[in-house]
Amino acid sequence: MRADPDSIAAIATPAGAGGVGVLRVSGPAAPAIARTLLGFMPQPRHAHYAAFLGADGAPIERGLALYFAAPASYTGEAVLELHAHGSPVVLDLLLRRVLELGARHARPGEFTERAFLNGKLDLAQAEAVADLIAARSESAARAAQRALAGAFSQRVHGLVAALTALRVQVEAAIDFADEELELLGDPALAAGLATVRDAVALLIADARHGVRLARGARAVLIGRPNTGKSSLLNALAGEDRAIVTATPGTTRDALHVELVIDGVGVELIDTAGLRDSADAIEQEGVRRARAALARCDLAVLVSETAHVEADLALLDGLPGGADALVVVNKCDLLADPAARVETRAGRTWLHLSARTGAGLDELRAELARHAGAGSEEHAFTARQRHVEALQQAASALAAAAAALAAQRSPELIAEDLRQAAQTLGTITGAVSADDLLGAIFAGFCIGK
Numbered sequence: 001m002r003a004d005p006d007s008i009a010a011i012a013t014p015a016g017a018g019g020v021g022v023l024r025v026s027g028p029a030a031p032a033i034a035r036t037l038l039g040f041m042p043q044p045r046h047a048h049y050a051a052f053l054g055a056d057g058a059p060i061e062r063g064l065a066l067y068f069a070a071p072a073s074y075t076g077e078a079v080l081e082l083h084a085h086g087s088p089v090v091l092d093l094l095l096r097r098v099l100e101l102g103a104r105h106a107r108p109g110e111f112t113e114r115a116f117l118n119g120k121l122d123l124a125q126a127e128a129v130a131d132l133i134a135a136r137s138e139s140a141a142r143a144a145q146r147a148l149a150g151a152f153s154q155r156v157h158g159l160v161a162a163l164t165a166l167r168v169q170v171e172a173a174i175d176f177a178d179e180e181l182e183l184l185g186d187p188a189l190a191a192g193l194a195t196v197r198d199a200v201a202l203l204i205a206d207a208r209h210g211v212r213l214a215r216g217a218r219a220v221l222i223g224r225p226n227t228g229k230s231s232l233l234n235a236l237a238g239e240d241r242a243i244v245t246a247t248p249g250t251t252r253d254a255l256h257v258e259l260v261i262d263g264v265g266v267e268l269i270d271t272a273g274l275r276d277s278a279d280a281i282e283q284e285g286v287r288r289a290r291a292a293l294a295r296c297d298l299a300v301l302v303s304e305t306a307h308v309e310a311d312l313a314l315l316d317g318l319p320g321g322a323d324a325l326v327v328v329n330k331c332d333l334l335a336d337p338a339a340r341v342e343t344r345a346g347r348t349w350l351h352l353s354a355r356t357g358a359g360l361d362e363l364r365a366e367l368a369r370h371a372g373a374g375s376e377e378h379a380f381t382a383r384q385r386h387v388e389a390l391q392q393a394a395s396a397l398a399a400a401a402a403a404l405a406a407q408r409s410p411e412l413i414a415e416d417l418r419q420a421a422q423t424l425g426t427i428t429g430a431v432s433a434d435d436l437l438g439a440i441f442a443g444f445c446i447g448k
Ligand code: GDP
Pocket: 223, 224, 225, 226, 227, 228, 229, 230, 231, 232, 243, 244, 245, 246, 248, 249, 250, 251, 273, 329, 330, 331, 332, 333, 352, 353, 354, 355, 356
């Protein structure tokens, strides 16, 4: 066991009005704490209805006690869970009693961190626990469940195993120099490497999708002032979140609304009109708009028929991986006010009206599609760090393929393959640095 030997305790689920509060204790002191607190040794994996005793032997509360013997528990340590009804005050009394009996306060995420350190979960699965807790849409919750069940980790393990097989062959060429040409020239080696590279590329796309599902896709509304960005945001949000006026430059700040469309999360960000402005506050707004654009998954250009062609230039220089939609607003002012959707140069154009609501359902559907709706059946949640690790692995594999094609030394090829495998290992935590672990588990809430 690599976890530290302290026993930890925390209120895992605070009691709401009429709800159940759960106090969780994990560590080597859990059995003794259970015996003292209950007055008997609970049977593992059995629900006991019992009194939870105070220092004076009088019950603090009565409720259900569940005991798990190590290593068959969430953390891999002995775990005691007390399910109490009643108030937060009672839970607090119980927590204090458990602390007196030798546990200490758990840090945020420490139960899950121990589960990871004891090999119950790998790192990507532990992160999925946090994603599940934080899920704001049904799709995000389902995708987090899949990641927790290992859907993502298994694909990473599969890649590492395939890389190991390739390394064995390349390293054989190092050991048996007279067979080097034959071993490295084997078409199965190049083909195997190509297969792994394809699988990594596919996993990058799926992981990106998983990042969007987990945190909601970030869609940024851009366009020159007065095209109706705030009106559109209000119409989508169904309430007046942004101030709408006929004076250009009213939206000086980025405004956010979080929407759930077709079960997927979309964060919609309204920005100050992108134009050069002499006004200092507005300039700050424009700066924020550019910053929001740099971090978005989807840019929604909001324009009008008269100047949409000129406005397309605003979509130049989008960050890599970001998609774009073109909204031609105010169709109610045209001779033919009907909303319509078309594809131009590979981009979706929506002619609609924020004022009348015509075409808004089509826009909602487009937003949901970009956020991952409809393709989430096998999706799993992922994080930006996973995408970056996969991208690094892809570069190392590209270098390996180039070295192989150029008949460079097997040492170089082996090193690239080793690096790719090591980078993939950071996703599941097979290779991990302490500061990375600290950063990941600090993002959890206490008691999880
Ligand atoms: P922003 O500067 O891009 O955020 O634009 P606003 O949302 O503040 O809208 C600017 C002006 O255009 C306001 O007077 C809105 O009422 C008007 N407007 C917005 N959408 C529409 C629309 O679909 N049709 C018409 N006719 N006017 C609109």
